[in-house]
Amino acid sequence: MTQRYYEDVNIGDETEPLERVPTTDMAIDFFGRDNPTNPAFSDIEAGKRLGVGGALVPGLLKLSWLSQYVSDWAGPDAAVRNLRAAYRRPDVADRPLTMAGHVVDKRIEDGKPIIELEVVTLADGQPSTRANVQVELPTRG
């Protein structure tokens, strides 16, 4: 994991795309097999009744992946402060999702060096989740 510093990041910088394949087992294990979850996360028919077309990928799983994605991009001395996501389209289990993003702002906020990224999950090339993530980076000074 490479450390990024506030001074070295520029608006427009892109993050390296990363593919994940969500499965129904992941959806259940993420929350714990003893914990109740939406039946549509594991039951294809329940997902179809919601109009999804298969087992639904939990939004919380996607947001967690995006959190990890930005955290890995930023490095071990950075801290994700805020994630704000809009779920544009439901995703179906076993279909690959690609995470990608770019820097949309950098600023000093309350004395803290903040980088803001827009990140997405792409399914078949179309954004299914869009999120703005604010991460606090260290400075070289």
Next chain:
Amino acid sequence: MSVPEQSLITDEHRAQVGKKSDPLTVVIKEEDARRMRDVLGDTDPRYADGTGIAPPYVIAGMGGGPRRGMPQVLPGGLLTQQEWKFTRPFKIGEELQAVSQVYDIRDRLGGRYGYSVLLTQGTEYYDANGEHVASAMITITQFDPKSQRKGDE
């Protein structure tokens, strides 16, 4: 269900807006953090066993979350928006107090279901000293699955 002639949001539903829940104690458990890390494939050494720190996304599985006590106007629900804020990292074993409230509830006409209800609710998490640790907010679109437009199935 066709589009109702008037809002299905009642005064009882609206009365819940702004009302804070009683605090609920939640504990940051190492086994939860480990399980979620394993599913995500997260090898970040900051959150490894023994560090005493949980990754921020454990908030996704914390009890007392923003769905607690959410008014149910229509039977179906899909998560449409979400926000997490972190003031500091979660510590393994710490107890947090979760306080939830409904922020907004409104009708929506159009879209896949013709009529739906947008409900925004959030939870604030505080530590034993009353200091803010994190917050989670969600917007759920509630709908009647039977009213889905043909061709969207």
